[in-house]
Amino acid sequence: MTAGIYATRREMKTLIIGQEVGGQMVWANEIENYPGFAKISSFELIDKIKQQTLSFGVEMKSDEVKKIERTAEGNFLLYTARETFEAKTVIIAMGLSPRRLAVPGEKEFNGRGVSYCANCDGPFFRDKAVAVIGGGNSALDAAEMMSKIASKVYLIHHNGNFKAFDILLDEVKNRPNIEMLSHTEVRDISGAAKVEKIKIFNSEIGVERELPIDGVFIEVGRIASTDLVADLVKRNEKQQIIINSKGETDTPGLFAAGDVTDCEFKQITIAMGQATIAALGAYQYLQLKKGRPFVIKNY
């Protein structure tokens, strides 16, 4: 949306195709590091940015881009399941998506007890027993949040070396209804209509057992799913898109911004800054292509 704001202000006809407005911000709870707001709910911030984006005349479509091709003229064809769009430039801002656990039952029970977003689905598990899988800040955040909603929270980690802020780890350790199960992996998720139990294996003592639970929150990291532009861009070992200081990828006219890029750090303000660069880069690219001098006012 930030790229959209900048692009329309340079009078480029702009279409955003996205699966859900707000991206990962939907999964955050309160945002406390977005300058200008000491604390703001992620939904409020998303809505403010969306209204601003629409007010500049950006068109927004809720859809998934399945394929991107470059034409002989150097334009791009973007295919969704139902439509095809042609664009002179494209900014890829596909972000990150949750890493799957890849165990039996995960796919089948997705949305029926299996969730990748405690902030979105947590309230459905009031007074129930849930498991949170993972050991980073997101997993501990989810466990902390769920301990205020669910009756019991199992925090399951495959080794026990939690990679999270100390303050968060202390808070989780001190919650009476959180039970931390280290050296433990989930082997199976099962139930009838909804999740009813998981099979867990403790690798330290070599024991497998069943845990009756109503929900499983999977928080084992996020990955870049960039295969649809694999032929057009250079990627690093994490499949993140490599860009230069103007947001350009290996293909002229194709830019990238935000968490999907090889930038080491993943934050809203960084994604927005990169989106600004990419939009201005796209404008410069089009101006130069038309043989016009690139004059940009720096404000």
Ligand SMILES: Cc1cc2nc3c(=O)[nH]c(=O)nc-3n(C[C@H](O)[C@H](O)[C@H](O)COP(=O)(O)OP(=O)(O)OC[C@H]3O[C@@H](n4cnc5c(N)ncnc54)[C@H](O)[C@@H]3O)c2cc1C
């Ligand atoms: C739980 C959580 C809490 C966080 N808290 C904070 C915080 O407090 N402060 C902070 O600064 N950052 C926070 N972050 C990080 C922040 O959310 C991200 O850095 C930021 O959202 C990145 O923005 P992005 O636009 O690059 O990608 P994303 O937010 O990932 O958005 C990518 C969008 O592209 C869509 N998409 C992907 N592929 C396709 C496709 N093929 N077709 C169409 N659409 C597609 C996705 O569905 C999504 O809507 C948090 C992240 C999480 C998960």
